[in-house]
Each structure stands twice: as structure tokens, then as C-alpha cells.
Amino acid sequence: MTSSPVDEAVSAVVDVLDRLGIPWLIGGSLASSVHGSARSTLDVDMVLALALSEVRPLVEALEPDFYVDEDAVREAVRSRASFNAIHNATIVKIDIYVLTPDPFEQSAFSRGVLQRLPGASERAPAFRFCTAEDIILPTPDLITFSGSTGLLVHGDLLYVGINGISTYPALK
Numbered sequence: 001m002t003s004s005p006v007d008e009a010v011s012a013v014v015d016v017l018d019r020l021g022i023p024w025l026i027g028g029s030l031a032s033s034v035h036g037s038a039r040s041t042l043d044v045d046m047v048l049a050l051a052l053s054e055v056r057p058l059v060e061a062l063e064p065d066f067y068v069d070e071d072a073v074r075e076a077v078r079s080r081a082s083f084n085a086i087h088n089a090t091i092v093k094i095d096i097y098v099l100t101p102d103p104f105e106q107s108a109f110s111r112g113v114l115q116r117l118p119g120a121s122e123r124a125p126a127f128r129f130c131t132a133e134d135i136i137l138p139t140p141d142l143i144t145f146s147g148s149t150g151l152l153v154h155g156d157l158l159y160v161g162i163n164g165i166s167t168y169p170a171l172k
Contacts, residue, residue, distance in 0.1 A: 005122070006030065006089035007117055011085060013094055014127060023049040024128065025112045028095070028149050032127040034115050043093040047109060047130075052077050056073055065089065108134040124149045 004012070010026070017024045028045025050058065055077060059070040066085040076083040076098050085094040099109055111126040 003124075004046060004117075004119075005087075005092050007120065009087035009090050009092035009094060010117070010127060011125065012065050013044075013046070013085060014125075015060070017048070020054065020061060022054055022058065023099075023109075025109050025130055026127055027097075027130045027135070030117070032135055033060070033118050034129050036132070043095055045095045045097065047097045047099050047105075049109070049136055066094075080120055 010030075014024065025047045026044065027047060028043075032043050050073075052074065055070065055073050059068055059073055062068050062085055067088055068085040069083070072083040075081070076096070080098050080100045082095055082097045084094070085096060087094065099105060108130055111131050111134060113131055114126040115125050115129050116122075116124050
């Protein structure tokens with residue numbers, strides 16, 4: 001089985017993060033896919049526990065394989081926002097969010113679970129994804145904030161809640 005562009009990009013960025021000792025977690029639609037709501041995507045959402053002192057080493061380690069702007073990374077760390085890294089070989093965009101001190105975000109980050117990407121072989125590496133409940137719990141706030149009543153969001157909420165591997169009894 002050949003790897004997909006997303007597999008290739010995720011593996012490349014995770015290799016760099018692990019080598020540098022930077023904690024990470026995959027979220028967004030890729031995590032939703034792992035927990036039961038499969039969705040085709042050409043971008044990946046990740047959260048990093050990234051310090052300002054790690055910016056230059058991270059950028060230098062990513063640059064052979066990714067387009068990444070050091071100033072954008074530095075600003076994202078300062079403001080606890082996000083930046084992008086684009087994998088040159090596949091053009092997969094990695095949206096990278098800097099971990100904030102928010103208690104829910106810190107707790108969700110600590111609960112990551114190891115799983116393989118959907119369709120991956122048994123020999124494929126496992127990656128650290130946010131849990132099914134951590135995908136679901138913030139969603140009502142996002143719907144209220146954005147005014148969205150999109151079926152995609154509601155469908156994801158229902159599908160992940162039913163099919164995701166939940167540790168919360170209320171979500172089983």
C-alpha cells in the first residue's frame with residue numbers, strides 16, 4: 001500500500017517534531033476521520049507546545065521539506081496563534097496552532113491517543129490524535145460563535161459521538 005500525500009506530510013513533520021522534542025497533537029478533520037467521520041482533506045491541523053527558543057531550530061529542520069515563514073512562526077508563538085507549513089513534495093498544508101494556557105486546551109492536549117491514519121497498514125506508524133470527545137465538546141461553542149448551522153458540522157458531531165471511541169459515559 002502506498003502512502004497518501006497526507007500520510008507523507010504528517011510523517012515528515014512528526015519526524016522533525018519528535019527529533020526536536022516538541023510535543024504535538026493532531027486535531028481537526030484528520031482526527032475526526034480517525035474517530036469515525038471520514039472526510040477527504042488536503043490539510044492537517046496540529047497543536048504544538050512550542051516555545052520561542054524553539055522557533056529557529058524548528059524552521060531550520062522543516063525548511064528542506066517544507067515552506068515555512070520564520071517570522072510567522074515567531075509571531076504565532078508570541079500571540080498564541082497559528083502558522084502554516086506547506087510540504088513541498090505533496091503541497092499538503094499543515095495548519096499549526098500554538099498551545100495556549102487555556103485549561104480545556106491544556107487538558108485536551110494531555111489526553112491525546114495513539115492511532116494510525118485511516119486505511120494505513122498495520123506497519124504504519126501511529127500518530128497522536130485528540131480524543132473523540134475533545135473533537136465534540138468545543139463544537140457547540142463554535143457553532144454558536146460562527147452562527148453556523150451547517151449539516152457537515154452537525155453530522156460530524158453526531159457521527160463521531162456515536163462511532164468514536166469515547167471514554168466519557170455520556171458520549172457512548
